[in-house]
């Protein structure tokens with residue numbers, strides 16, 4: 001965990017020219033990870049790493065167990081409970097298969113489409129020619145809308161990858177049509193794997209975050225950087241909280 005985190009941080013920093021490494025920009029970047037586990041008994045799983053800078057999200061995915069030679073729509077879902085459904089959740093598909101909208105109360109609607117090229121808005125939710133096939137890995141930097149960026153920051157964004165071979169015949173087919181697009185079989189769009197994007201640095205520290213002393217993180221090369229980011233971040237949030245309290249007090253007195 002720590003090893004990959006360090007590597008990701010080094011990569012992010014290495015990609016930036018030195019002149020761009022102003023403290024404000026470094027503090028503004030946050031790293032996230034999602035461990036996607038199977039839905040619909042798909043056997044699929046994935047690890048997603050992401051770094052959010054402003055509304056710009058650098059995101060990568062390593063996948064396994066997805067139906068080969070078939071496109072797998074993948075999205076960041078927002079506006080639900082910020083959770084995945086239980087793995088054994090039943091839905092409206094064939095033999096109780098879970099369709100995408102069956103679990104919308106858990107993970108919400110599409111906030112961004114993790115396409116391989118072009119548009120990455122919810123409009124491209126079913127752009128099947130611009131999603132990875134099978135277990136192809138994925139890496140891209142996309143612009144999020146502010147709602148989706150906020151959801152990522154708040155830990156309520158959920159990555160869902162779709163496309164399940166329910167009947168095990170090696171292709172998308174079957175009697176039941178997709179709840180998203182009736183021209184497709186449900187297998188093409190049923191959720192195959194799901195995971196919540198969670199902050200991969202500060203939240204893993206004891207006490208919710210900021211360590212100013214030597215502490216248990218001493219010994220990692222980027223501990224100082226992480227602590228600095230945490231301090232600035234918490235400082236910013238604290239200031240916003242104070243400001244909103246002041247506003248509320250002013251309103252109460254008016």
Ligand SMILES: [Cu+2]
Nearest residue numbers: 074075110160
């Ligand atoms: Cu989706």
